[in-house]
Amino acid sequence: MTKLSPLAVVPFVSVDSMMKLVLSLGVERFLTDLALYIEEDFKRWEVFDKTPRVAAHSHEGVIELMPTSDGHLYGFKYVNGHPKNARTGRQTVTAFGVLSEVGSGYPILLSEMTILTALRTAATSAVAAKYLAPRGARTMAVIGNGAQSEFQALAFKTLLGIDRLRLFDIDPVASEKCARNLKGKGFDITICRSAEEAVDGAEIITTVTADKQNATILTDNMVGAGIHINAVGGDCPGKTELHSDILLRSEIFVEFPPQTRIEGEIQQLAPDHPVRELWKVIAGQEPGRRTAHDITLFDSVGFATEDFSALRYVHDQLRTTGLYEELDLLADPDEPRDLYGMLLRAAG
Amino acid sequence: MTKLSPLAVVPFVSVDSMMKLVLSLGVERFLTDLALYIEEDFKRWEVFDKTPRVAAHSHEGVIELMPTSDGHLYGFKYVNGHPKNARTGRQTVTAFGVLSEVGSGYPILLSEMTILTALRTAATSAVAAKYLAPRGARTMAVIGNGAQSEFQALAFKTLLGIDRLRLFDIDPVASEKCARNLKGKGFDITICRSAEEAVDGAEIITTVTADKQNATILTDNMVGAGIHINAVGGDCPGKTELHSDILLRSEIFVEFPPQTRIEGEIQQLAPDHPVRELWKVIAGQEPGRRTAHDITLFDSVGFATEDFSALRYVHDQLRTTGLYEELDLLADPDEPRDLYGMLLRAAG
Numbered sequence: 001m002t003k004l005s006p007l008a009v010v011p012f013v014s015v016d017s018m019m020k021l022v023l024s025l026g027v028e029r030f031l032t033d034l035a036l037y038i039e040e041d042f043k044r045w046e047v048f049d050k051t052p053r054v055a056a057h058s059h060e061g062v063i064e065l066m067p068t069s070d071g072h073l074y075g076f077k078y079v080n081g082h083p084k085n086a087r088t089g090r091q092t093v094t095a096f097g098v099l100s101e102v103g104s105g106y107p108i109l110l111s112e113m114t115i116l117t118a119l120r121t122a123a124t125s126a127v128a129a130k131y132l133a134p135r136g137a138r139t140m141a142v143i144g145n146g147a148q149s150e151f152q153a154l155a156f157k158t159l160l161g162i163d164r165l166r167l168f169d170i171d172p173v174a175s176e177k178c179a180r181n182l183k184g185k186g187f188d189i190t191i192c193r194s195a196e197e198a199v200d201g202a203e204i205i206t207t208v209t210a211d212k213q214n215a216t217i218l219t220d221n222m223v224g225a226g227i228h229i230n231a232v233g234g235d236c237p238g239k240t241e242l243h244s245d246i247l248l249r250s251e252i253f254v255e256f257p258p259q260t261r262i263e264g265e266i267q268q269l270a271p272d273h274p275v276r277e278l279w280k281v282i283a284g285q286e287p288g289r290r291t292a293h294d295i296t297l298f299d300s301v302g303f304a305t306e307d308f309s310a311l312r313y314v315h316d317q318l319r320t321t322g323l324y325e326e327l328d329l330l331a332d333p334d335e336p337r338d339l340y341g342m343l344l345r346a347a348g
Numbered sequence: 349m350t351k352l353s354p355l356a357v358v359p360f361v362s363v364d365s366m367m368k369l370v371l372s373l374g375v376e377r378f379l380t381d382l383a384l385y386i387e388e389d390f391k392r393w394e395v396f397d398k399t400p401r402v403a404a405h406s407h408e409g410v411i412e413l414m415p416t417s418d419g420h421l422y423g424f425k426y427v428n429g430h431p432k433n434a435r436t437g438r439q440t441v442t443a444f445g446v447l448s449e450v451g452s453g454y455p456i457l458l459s460e461m462t463i464l465t466a467l468r469t470a471a472t473s474a475v476a477a478k479y480l481a482p483r484g485a486r487t488m489a490v491i492g493n494g495a496q497s498e499f500q501a502l503a504f505k506t507l508l509g510i511d512r513l514r515l516f517d518i519d520p521v522a523s524e525k526c527a528r529n530l531k532g533k534g535f536d537i538t539i540c541r542s543a544e545e546a547v548d549g550a551e552i553i554t555t556v557t558a559d560k561q562n563a564t565i566l567t568d569n570m571v572g573a574g575i576h577i578n579a580v581g582g583d584c585p586g587k588t589e590l591h592s593d594i595l596l597r598s599e600i601f602v603e604f605p606p607q608t609r610i611e612g613e614i615q616q617l618a619p620d621h622p623v624r625e626l627w628k629v630i631a632g633q634e635p636g637r638r639t640a641h642d643i644t645l646f647d648s649v650g651f652a653t654e655d656f657s658a659l660r661y662v663h664d665q666l667r668t669t670g671l672y673e674e675l676d677l678l679a680d681p682d683e684p685r686d687l688y689g690m691l692l693r694a695a696g
Binding site for chain 1: 355356360363364367368370372375397399402404405406408409411413417419422424426428429430433434436438439440443444446448450451452453454455460462463466484487493494495496497498499500522525528529554674675676677678680681683684686687688689690691692694695
């Protein structure tokens with residue numbers, strides 16, 4: 001067959017390339033840069049084509065497509081959520097995504113997004129906390145010490161200066177894994193035997209558990225005045241982490257209300273319960289935390305614009321790093337109307 | 349980096365592999381087999397999770413995601429439609445797709461679908477015509493002789509025995525290209541100087557033009573009794589090919605009414621104008637063509653189940669043909685909850 005035309009190939013960032021990219025830049029720098037892209041896109045929130053994700057639910061889990069566009073670029077992510085996958089050695093969440101030019105409809109990037117989603121979720125949490133967490137916070141409880149926990153810890157260290165971690169997981173092995181992975185990163189780490197113990201003295205509480213059920217990771221008495229809650233784990237219908245009483249005492253910030261009302265902690269509340277939009281805070285249109293006594297809650301479910309920001313960031317690294325392959329994904333006949341002729345010539 | 353784990357890789361059918369697959373099986377056999385898969389899935393229409401495609405429209409064109417699932421497998425296609433792309437040597441329509449296991453959410457196939465969409469569109473048209481075209485039809489007018497035209501001709505030859513073609517395109521070069529590509533395939537081909545000339549004596553009229561506008565490729569007086577119209581080109585809002593008077597005289601068959609009412613020829617009609625569902629005909633629940641004098645119209649826009657059938661067919665060819673690559677698309681940590689640790693170990 002003939003040499004691939006530039007119009008036929010799409011840059012592909014494999015898992016291997018993504019790891020090399022993250023390692024060559026350094027996790028901390030990657031998170032910092034990515035947070036800038038995420039903030040930049042939140043600031044121009046109104047230009048984005050926004051729609052709740054398109055979800056295919058099954059008994060075992062969910063497969064979702066998350067598209068968005070800023071009018072120049074279009075991106076979507078494919079992501080699954082299957083809590084039982086770990087039993088067969090698979091990831092609960094895997095993902096990949098595509099960035100395209102709106103003008104031609106041609107993809108300009110296909111990227112793994114399992115690792116990238118972990119990074120963007122953590123970066124988004126830290127961006128929200130910059131505006132919502134109490135000033136000078138240094139201690140964070142992390143409840144749920146699975147695949148997302150280290151990324152959260154590093155994002156909060158890099159962007160907010162959090163250097164004391166209080167870890168809890170129903171499986172102590174997970175906490176030990178998290179502590180071990182974060183060794184040498186400048187954290188003072190305490191492994192706790194209960195969620196109650198973990199939140200003791202923490203100014204920020206991050207919940208990032210994985211069970212697909214209405215769990216109660218935090219009860220009302222565990223959350224005092226002035227706390228910022230970063231609720232990451234509850235992200236689909238029937239999957240929540242907080243007792244509803246906490247929600248009623250909190251100022252709640254969300255990404256895209258129509259999606260969060262279905263998928264977030266606030267699915268437990270009345271459909272008209274007041275929530276505030278994170279983008280308005282980031283864009284400077286509304287204040288974030290107002291007093292030292294407020295309980296602020298970032299009801300994170302993950303929105304398509306964050307994946308768009310992440311794809312845009314990775315795409316911008318292609319030229320300088322060269323960490324990608326060329327994928328023969330698009331047909332490129334010599335003459336565009338002659339797709340069949342291309343087949344014929346391939347035979348000849 | 350370490351050897352790829354079987355859980356990390358996704359079989360990838362590139363454009364090159366797809367061409368080899370089509371050529372190794374032969375276009376005709378590919379179309380015949382694919383038509384069987386499409387019919388099979390139309391027969392079990394009710395098990396599919398159906399939703400209108402998720403479209404991002406822009407001035408230049410459209411980017412769409414078309415997901416569906418039968419409860420065991422999940423598939424989606426990414427497809428663009430940009431009529432001006434030809435000016436820059438690009439395809440008007442390019443596509444790729446993914447097939448996944450519902451149980452794990454893991455992709456089991458990533459495939460180019462520019463070529464595959466051309467084949468599935470043609471196979472679907474021929475399947476519809478099997479039930480709707482007048483018996484014994486041998487002559488088809490093909491109006492619009494671009495990238496889809498040869499595939500339509502070959503599908504109708506293979507599945508219905510059409511062996512006389514009357515070609516017309518506003519650009520005679522396109523008709524010549526189509527005739528040249530079909531040489532030796534057993535067709536008696538006439539290149540016509542107008543659409544009126546092309547439909548003369550044809551029992552089936554296929555319209556497959558590409559302009560994004562409300563065009564009138566066929567006017568009412570051009571369509572006599574007993575004709576089957578295979579209207580393929582009109583497939584998005586503002587893009588139609590037939591005068592509405594023809595629609596009012598026709599028995600109209602569609603894939604998925606909520607989508608076709610937005611995208612098909614019937615966007616010109618009242619939202620409650622009666623249409624019939626193709627799947628019911630294929631499943632034997634309703635008759636197709638009822639009399640020799642009926643005008644039947646397949647208002648084809650392309651539906652997600654057809655892409656699902658096509659992906660399923662290609663997936664079933666992987667093992668025997670070996671025509672795929674392995675793509676490092678999914679992260680596969682030694683321990684599923686240890687995504688960050690995988691990064692650390694990649695550095696070590």
